[in-house]
Amino acid sequence: MSPAPRIAVTGLGVLCSVGDGVTEFAESLRAGRSGLSAPGPTPASGPAPTPGPAFTASLRDFALDRSLDALPQLPAALRDLALRTARRSPLPVQAAVTVALQAWGQAGLHEAAEARERTGVVVAGSNLTERYTENSRARAAPNPAYLPARYALHHQDTDHVATLSRVLGITGEGFTVGGASASGNVGLVNGARMLAVGAADVCLVVGALSDLSELQTRGFLTLGAMAVAGAGDEDDPAERPAAPFDIRHRGFHPGQGAACLVLETEDSALRRGAAVLGRLAxxxxxxxxxxxxxxxxxxxxxxxxxxxxxxxxxxxxxxxxxxxxxxxxxxxxxxxxxxxxxxxxxxxxxxxxxxxxxxxxxxxxxxxxxxxxxxxxxxxxxxxxxxxxxxxxxxxxxxxxxxxxxxxxxxxxxxxxxxxxxxxxxxxxxxxx
Missing domain, CATH: 3.40.47.10 (Thiolase/Chalcone synthase)
Incomplete structure (x- = not known):
């Protein structure tokens, strides 16, 4: 039996509250810049609202066209195809396209002549479109004709895989994997295994953005997993978020984010002359x-x-x-x-x-x-x-x-x-x- 191939990382992409792209994200990491902020003030009159999350870390004014314009190394035809394909897609799919193209460009795959049937894609996450479903239900309630024409496609998690395949011309293996909050790592494991068994030479692993619905948010709050607003006491008014492992911790603060790693066998990276950023060991x-x-x-x-x-x-x-x-x-x-x-x-x-x-x-x-x-x-x-x-x-x-x-x-x-x-x-x- 031949030894398992060494798995190289040749591309990175990220979109979150503290970075659109790896350069801004790296600066935020080094500075310890937090994207968490408290929710807005509650109404002064009317029934008291049910307490929501204490802090959230949402994307900052994301727009697909602006994020794609920030990738000048990509061919104009690829940028235009991505915009045409994903312009009407739900936010999680647009975020997936953005980070995949960031990583694709850094890995030099836009210039590669590698066979697309030797490239795979794994999308990490499940139940990714509940907010889209919740909003579509409200839109269609007065009249079913108001339901988006592509709802049956967009409400499925596999829409991520299909859209990435279309934009990048990927014709190898592709699928979604879930593991709750471990989904991202489960995706990395499955991408590495795809390369190890020889099913592909290159694999994009995309961690998909979770755009929580009101029902999902309420479920996490009810379970006690998400930190609830107004949970502080006189000694701890919870005016700023507690870090994980601090004595003030009371649950997680939801964040919006997506990311991509290009995994590649070292032999493939060597053939392409791609820079190896690190290894999944x-x-x-x-x-x-x-x-x-x-x-x-x-x-x-x-x-x-x-x-x-x-x-x-x-x-x-x-x-x-x-x-x-x-x-x-x-x-x-x-x-x-x-x-x-x-x-x-x-x-x-x-x-x-x-x-x-x-x-x-x-x-x-x-x-x-x-x-x-x-x-x-x-x-x-x-x-x-x-x-x-x-x-x-x-x-x-x-x-x-x-x-x-x-x-x-x-x-x-x-x-x-x-x-x-x-x-x-x-x-x-x-x-x-």
């Missing part, structure tokens, strides 16, 4: 045998150990862990217990931070957004700050502080954990490691 998925929103330190530790084993790494070789870190008191405590299990309780372990403190929780896209953040920190030689982490609820981890810290990162782990006991971890590496 190992990965693991481990279930808990649990259908509830109850995390398990054992399952999370098994996922991290599995990723290390697949990468051939010892824990001491990991310089940095991008934690799942949602800001849930139980979730944060469980993850810190798992980190101590894997890396020991000594303070000299890997750096730990949580990108959700800046971007909010991007849900289905979180794993891919955070993988992009890890790659940028590996390239830039730093770990981003944890603004709002004033008093760690657990002192057993080496959390980054209020300013970026220099760090030579050869190997890093990026964790993603989802409801129902879906535990994932991916090992990312410097291109020279």
């Amino acid at each position: 190992g990965h693991a998925i481990a279930l808990d045998g649990n259908h509830l929103a109850a995390p398990s330190a054992d399952g999370e530790a098994r996922a991290m150990r599995g990723a290390l084993a697949a990468a051939g790494l010892a824990p001491r070789e990991v310089a940095y862990v991008s934690a799942h870190g949602t800001g849930s008191p139980l979730g944060d405590a469980t993850e810190t217990a798992a980190l101590r299990d894997v890396f020991g309780a000594a303070g000299g372990g890997p750096w730990v931070n949580a990108t959700k403190g800046l971007t909010g929780h991007c849900l289905a896209a979180a794993g891919v957004v955070e993988a992009v953040a890890v790659m940028l920190q590996i390239q830039g030689g730093f770990v981003h700050p944890n603004p709002g982490l004033d008093k760690p609820a657990d002192s057993g981890c080496r959390f980054s502080g209020t300013a970026a810290a220099p760090a030579g990162i050869a190997f890093a782990l990026s964790n993603g954990f989802g409801f129902g006991g879906i535990n994932t971890s991916v090992a990312l590496a410097h291109p020279d490691a």
Whole structure:
């Protein structure tokens, strides 16, 4: 049996509250710039509204045409095709096209003569169009004729795959995968496996934007997973968001985001002369045998150990862990217990931070957004700050502080954990490691 191919990362794309593209996102990471903001004031009269999210991190004035205009390296014909194809698509699909084209351009695939049947696409996420469905139902209620003509296409998650295939001419394998908040990492794992078995030479992994409906938002609030507005007390008025792992944490803050990694066999990258930005060195998925929103330190530790084993790494070789870190008191405590299990309780372990403190929780896209953040920190030689982490609820981890810290990162782990006991971890590496 021939050895598994080494998996290179040759392109990155990201769209979130603190960055449209990798350059702006990298600057925000280094500065510790948060996209979280409090909701607007409640009405002064009328019935009291049901409390909503405490803070959100929404996209800033996104427009598909402006984002595409910011990619001058793309051929005009490709830009025009993307705009024609996705102009009337729901927001999550437009975001997917944007980040895919960012990564496609950085990887030089717009100039490549590689066979499109050897290129695949994996879209990470499920239940991605509930807001579109909710809005379409309201629009069609007075008269069914008001239903958008392409509703039957747009309301399916596979519309992402089809649109990306059309825009980029991809004719290899393509599918969607779900894993709740671990979906992004599940997508990376499946993209790497596609390359490992020889089904493709190049694979785009897109973490899809979750545009939450009112019903989805209410469900997370009712469950107690999302931080609710007005939950502070006299000593903690909750005027600013608490970072994950801080004693003030009360749940996650929702964020809008999408991201893309171009994964490619190193042989393919060498043939094309593509610059290798880093490597996906190992990965693991481990279930808990649990259908509830109850995390398990054992399952999370098994996922991290599995990723290390697949990468051939010892824990001491990991310089940095991008934690799942949602800001849930139980979730944060469980993850810190798992980190101590894997890396020991000594303070000299890997750096730990949580990108959700800046971007909010991007849900289905979180794993891919955070993988992009890890790659940028590996390239830039730093770990981003944890603004709002004033008093760690657990002192057993080496959390980054209020300013970026220099760090030579050869190997890093990026964790993603989802409801129902879906535990994932991916090992990312410097291109020279």
